[in-house]
Amino acid sequence: MRTRNVTPHAGHIGYAQSSGLPGAPNGTPLTRTTNNTIVQNNRNTTCNRVPGPRPAGRQCDEYPFASTLEGGGAGGPARTYGQNPPDPCPETMPDWVVRRPIPVQFFNSKGVSMCMMPGHDNMRGGGIVSWFYTKNRVHDGDTFYVKGL
Structure with missing residues (x-):
């Protein structure tokens, strides 16, 4: 899967993969789940734990999806990137989210990446993931790759 026309979303995926998370082509694949309990646990372990209020117009994006x-419920450290604007993820995150410097280097192959981004980009990115699953007939248990920036 390649994330087009959603630079913040694709950039976040690239940073996450550079930090060691799976899904990059020629690396360890991601595995789709349609189990709603697992999906909700992944969300509850990541972005749903970030207290509000959120910055105006921004939403929390998580990777792996x-x-x-391999999502947040699979365990491992949470991470984000940069320090200040124009860095990709300048917003304050809770203490349990480790801030990694840019350029991003390997950190851990387990865990989750989280980044606040424009809400329209986050929602479009989620729509692209859904489209990708449907268009390519990616079913429960199927593996796939994602190319970030």
Whole structure:
């Protein structure tokens, strides 16, 4: 899957993969899940734990996607990137989210990446993931790759 026309979303995926998370082509694949309990647990372990209020017009994005077995509920450290604007993820995150410097280098192959981004980009990115699953007939238990920036 390649995330087009959603630069913040694709950039976040690229940073996450650079930090060691799975899903990059020629690496360890992601595994889709359609189990709603797993999907909700992934969300509850990541972005749903970030207290509000959120910055105006911004939403929390997570990678690996909540719809994967490698999502936040699979365990491991949470991370985000940069310090200040124009860094990709300048917003304050809770203490349990480790801030990694840019350029991003390997951190851990387990865990989750979280980044606040424009809400329209986050929603479009989620729509692209859903489209990708449907268009490519990616079913429960199927593996796939994602190319970030």
